Amino acid sequence: MSALELVNIRKRYGSVETLKGINLSLASGEFLVLLGSSGCGKSTLLNIIAGLAEATEGDVRIGDRSVAGVHPKDRDIAMVFQSYALYPNLSVARNIGFGLEMRKVPAVERAQAVEKTARMLQIESLLGRKPSELSGGQRQRVAIGRALVRDPQIFLFDEPLSNLDAKLRMETRTELKRLHQMLGTTIVYVTHDQIEAMTLATRIAVMRDGHIEQLASPNEIYNRPATRYVASFVGSPPMNMLDATMADGTARIAGSQTAIPLARSLQNVASRRVVVGIRPENLSLTPANTSDVTIEAKVEVVELTGPELVVTTSIGNQRLTASLPPRSRVALGSLQRFSIDAGTLHLFDAVTEERIDS
The missing domain is CATH 2.40.50.140 (Nucleic acid-binding proteins)
Incomplete structure (x- = not known):
């Protein structure tokens, strides 16, 4: 059974078609990167998976069920945004555990989950701080922790490292790789950065003008690019x-x-x-x-x-x-x-x- 399946996904805004029949199947534990330049449709596709946008045609299947028309909170997904989207008035601990709190998870169980997640991300010493007291890299770890603590079927990342400087981007990228290897989570990750794609992905979908130009492993994308566009974009x-x-x-x-x-x-x-x-x-x-x-x-x-x-x-x-x-x-x-x-x-x-x- 696939963790995620996209069947002929199309998205139109009036006469403009931004997604032109996307088909892919993602196995459990895969790290799929949607790679492409601005305007290629990668964020639109991620939003359709998340339920933040509806496809004009096609179906999204998570696990063994179609989630077409299903509210985002009921899709068993967690999303990390480029802007962190932390609550400034809450502590790090409450930011991480907020989703569990809204689901009425008992306080003791919630505290244990938050502590475990913070330990994995090496931010246990920051649990009492507010977001304004954190660096950009620390805020991004908190945002990742808020997604991890829920243990969903699929994690969605929308250019999460774009706001970080080069050194922090490399450190956080390494941390994400370590977490994926340790947890075996299923991830769909959007970026325009080819280095992020090559280092993180088990498979890369290179997107162009609303369609997938090539879907393959990083090794194949680099050494056997299917088209001139893929060859010139990666490297x-x-x-x-x-x-x-x-x-x-x-x-x-x-x-x-x-x-x-x-x-x-x-x-x-x-x-x-x-x-x-x-x-x-x-x-x-x-x-x-x-x-x-x-x-x-x-x-x-x-x-x-x-x-x-x-x-x-x-x-x-x-x-x-x-x-x-x-x-x-x-x-x-x-x-x-x-x-x-x-x-x-x-x-x-x-x-x-x-x-x-x-």
């Missing part, structure tokens, strides 16, 4: 996309004399306009093995980030970015030869933008 620096033409077992880069030999499995693909995808980290200054092909490009910008040297180059009239070891020696304005294993290349149809495989 930092983003994947290089070079316009090219298939001919004689090579991809001829538009605007240059460069022809990249393709892996043997791709050499029987019919001639057509394509886009060659190259991850910046797959480019290197020296060949690693005999299957490497080389690309010559003019160095335009060199940026040291600390752990890597990001080199922006031009090949014909197109940009090519390489992520190199920090001590690499690259001269501005020089012609630099890069090598890449042909097996790490990605190929997309220029018209459909879908992945081309052998």
Whole structure:
């Protein structure tokens, strides 16, 4: 039995369709991340699961029952919002236990549940404080604790880390990962941050214009993106996309004399306009093995980030970015030869933008 099932979910506002037939099934204990840019429909979909919005068409099933038309409080879900949504006049302990209090859970049982949850989140020393006395990271832990204490079937997170600075975001992300591994809870998590998606999810649904572009594990999303959009959205620096033409077992880069030999499995693909995808980290200054092909490009910008040297180059009239070891020696304005294993290349149809495989 699925913990959550979405069947042909559509949402329209007048003539505008924001969700265009979403289908997915989520097993118990999965951590699903809805990933996409602003306006793709991910928060709308989360609100439909929560019961805060109604689908125009389709069905939402939680456990073994349809929850279409069921009030949010009766759906056995808990939601954590971006804005924390804490009661400023209540202590941390009462904020965490407020949902139990509204359900008439006995005081002793409620206190035990609050203490257990606070211990898991390592905020037991904060139980007597008010939200105004807490840092942003501590407030978010309280908001998470308020959801955890109820022990629902499904947890819903709507961009919960967006208001935190980079260091707190990383710490809280690690805490969420630890909690999921420890509790085995079922989670649907909305974000536009690909790092959050890659590190937290058991599966990622990359959304675009109201539909799911690809639903897969983080490993598959990164290493076998189904479309050009997925390939360019996931990865930092983003994947290089070079316009090219298939001919004689090579991809001829538009605007240059460069022809990249393709892996043997791709050499029987019919001639057509394509886009060659190259991850910046797959480019290197020296060949690693005999299957490497080389690309010559003019160095335009060199940026040291600390752990890597990001080199922006031009090949014909197109940009090519390489992520190199920090001590690499690259001269501005020089012609630099890069090598890449042909097996790490990605190929997309220029018209459909879908992945081309052998």
